[in-house]
Amino acid sequence: MGAYYEFKLPAKILSGSEALEHIPHELNTLGAFRPLLLSDEGLERVGAVKTVLNALAQGGMTAVETFCQIPPDSSIQVVNQVAALFRKLGCDSLIALGGGSVIDTAKGVGMVLAQEGHDLMASAGCEVLPRGKHVPFAAIPTTSGTGSEATIVAVVADPEKKVKMEFLSYHLLPDLAVLDPRMTETLPPRITASTGFDALVHAIEAATCLQRNPVSDAFAEKAMGQIVRALPVAVREGKNRKARMVLANGSLLAGAAFSNSMVGLVHAIGHALGGVCKVAHGDAMTILLPAVMAYNLREGTCRERYSELLLHLAGPEVYAATPAHRRAEEAISFLETLRRELAQACGLPETLSDTGKVRKEDFSAVAKTALNDGAIIVNPAQADYNDIIAILEEVWS
Amino acid sequence: MSQRTLKTGLQQATCTLVAECLVRALQYLSTADSQIRAEAHAWPSGKTLRLEVPGAGGFTVTGTPWGFKKLDKETPGDVTIRFKSPSDAFRVFTGQMGVAQAYAQHKFVLRGDMALAMPFVRCVDITEGYLFPDLLAKRLLKRLPEKEVSTARVYGSILLGGR
Ligand SMILES: [Fe+2]
Numbered sequence: 152m153g154a155y156y157e158f159k160l161p162a163k164i165l166s167g168s169e170a171l172e173h174i175p176h177e178l179n180t181l182g183a184f185r186p187l188l189l190s191d192e193g194l195e196r197v198g199a200v201k202t203v204l205n206a207l208a209q210g211g212m213t214a215v216e217t218f219c220q221i222p223p224d225s226s227i228q229v230v231n232q233v234a235a236l237f238r239k240l241g242c243d244s245l246i247a248l249g250g251g252s253v254i255d256t257a258k259g260v261g262m263v264l265a266q267e268g269h270d271l272m273a274s275a276g277c278e279v280l281p282r283g284k285h286v287p288f289a290a291i292p293t294t295s296g297t298g299s300e301a302t303i304v305a306v307v308a309d310p311e312k313k314v315k316m317e318f319l320s321y322h323l324l325p326d327l328a329v330l331d332p333r334m335t336e337t338l339p340p341r342i343t344a345s346t347g348f349d350a351l352v353h354a355i356e357a358a359t360c361l362q363r364n365p366v367s368d369a370f371a372e373k374a375m376g377q378i379v380r381a382l383p384v385a386v387r388e389g390k391n392r393k394a395r396m397v398l399a400n401g402s403l404l405a406g407a408a409f410s411n412s413m414v415g416l417v418h419a420i421g422h423a424l425g426g427v428c429k430v431a432h433g434d435a436m437t438i439l440l441p442a443v444m445a446y447n448l449r450e451g452t453c454r455e456r457y458s459e460l461l462l463h464l465a466g467p468e469v470y471a472a473t474p475a476h477r478r479a480e481e482a483i484s485f486l487e488t489l490r491r492e493l494a495q496a497c498g499l500p501e502t503l504s505d506t507g508k509v510r511k512e513d514f515s516a517v518a519k520t521a522l523n524d525g526a527i528i529v530n531p532a533q534a535d536y537n538d539i540i541a542i543l544e545e546v547w548s
Numbered sequence: 549m550s551q552r553t554l555k556t557g558l559q560q561a562t563c564t565l566v567a568e569c570l571v572r573a574l575q576y577l578s579t580a581d582s583q584i585r586a587e588a589h590a591w592p593s594g595k596t597l598r599l600e601v602p603g604a605g606g607f608t609v610t611g612t613p614w615g616f617k618k619l620d621k622e623t624p625g626d627v628t629i630r631f632k633s634p635s636d637a638f639r640v641f642t643g644q645m646g647v648a649q650a651y652a653q654h655k656f657v658l659r660g661d662m663a664l665a666m667p668f669v670r671c672v673d674i675t676e677g678y679l680f681p682d683l684l685a686k687r688l689l690k691r692l693p694e695k696e697v698s699t700a701r702v703y704g705s706i707l708l709g710g711r
Contacts, residue, residue, distance in 0.1 A: 362652035533690035
């Protein structure tokens with residue numbers, strides 16, 4: 152652990168049944184009355200947008216406009232387009248209903264508006280922006296994965312450069328993180344598993360990378376326990392509200408953890424697989440996690456920490472029954488077993504070739520992109536081009 | 549002058565000096581070290597990186613197929629790394645803290661495209677492997693780079709202005 156750390160606590164959390172109905176009150180207290188609601192077409196189809204609009208209406212609030220054309224892989228262009236719409240309509244706040252793409256788009260929009268600019272690219276960087284004009288912002292996650300409702304990070308694609316741009320600013324943190332069981336219970340098993348694994352990776356990387364600190368450890372350790380216990384249940388029984396809420400809370404905690412301690416090599420390679428080959432983020436996380444943990448161990452890092460994590464992952468009985476020198480490896484095999492279970496339940500991919508999106512010829516471009524991803528800096532073990540290629544080979548089939 | 553401002557002044561002066569040494573070492577290693585040569589060669593054409601220390605100015609570099617090149621003093625950076633305080637910069641420049649640790653401990657902010665800063669960070673890591681004794685470098689770097697020329701040769705090039 153470093154000699155110095157910084158931690159920004161997450162937004163106000165509204166978590167539990169009928170959380171949505173509290174949004175109007177909360178936005179009003181922030182001085183906001185004319186929200187722009189952002190979502191995607193899928194959520195409009197399944198009625199989630201309508202549920203939110205009804206909940207707002209109960210508090211006497213109407214969205215000035217509902218914009219549901221946010222694509223799964225949002226881009227700088229979409230962000231700039233929505234910011235222009237916000238201004239044209241005279242909105243005063245943002246409500247984002249969706250997965251990572253929708254919430255990160257809203258963050259980008261908030262950033263453009265706060266800086267009173269027109270192009271998100273002008274805001275690229277890390278910790279550099281002044282607060283600017285404050286645009287009240289409620290985030291309602293519909294997947295339990297990115298934790299974006301509690302992070303200072305926004306990932307938005309730059310399609311021309313085929314990379315995912317990362318924006319880091321404490322001012323990106325939403326004002327409200329709204330976890331309502333109605334919002335995740337229709338999420339199909341396959342996406343539940345994939346996004347849930349992403350949340351798990353956030354917790355594990357946050358708990359182990361160079362920027363970890365006492366507060367992020369507390370969040371991450373709690374998060375991973377909640378996620379590994381609730382995820383299989385939520386995948387098997389989507390309508391199990393208790394499991395859904397445990398998972399949603401775990402995902403938020405993991406988001407708050409990694410937002411302040413960053414993620415590592417799993418994400419560096421995962422972002423590159425997303426940028427170069429369009430592998431879904433959660434799938435990339437699922438495929439890479441055990442192999443990267445094994446790599447970190449081989450490089451002589453993380454043994455003590457992975458051993459400790461076994462307690463949070465597998466529980467006290469397993470931890471106590473495992474000899475100390477085997478605990479780190481046991482933590483990895485626990486995760487492999489969980490992945491196998493999820494793969495059997497819903498077809499979660501376990502190898503790169505399973506995804507059908509990657510060719511071996513892409514490895515070189517993926518490795519080069521991963522090397523330039525900021526997440527690699529705080530990974531405990533060094534990884535160069537050849538190391539990344541070796542990891543990609545290992546997870547190929 | 550109070551002790552405090554004297555200390556800050558000395559730290560700023562040291563940073564200016566070490567920054568100049570670092571750039572010269574980078575210029576020299578652009579030909580002498582195959583990894584740094586490759587990074588300079590692959591550098592996106594015309595893109596600039598700037599490093600700033602509060603109160604001590606900064607420098608801007610770019611990569612070319614012929615190696616790293618220092619640009620005019622005030623050239624803006626496509627990506628700018630700015631330390632939050634002179635003492636933070638001092639710690640990094642004098643080998644008390646590695647770049648990864650400085651990043652993890654919020655010692656600098658970064659404006660612009662982070663992907664552009666990464667090759668520079670790799671080159672700084674390699675350069676530190678040459679400039680600092682192994683025992684010290686081991687504390688700063690996750691992995692010691694393989695030296696392709698001697699440390700004495702790199703220091704010699706710094707005295708010769710980076711050649
Ligand atoms: Fe992630």
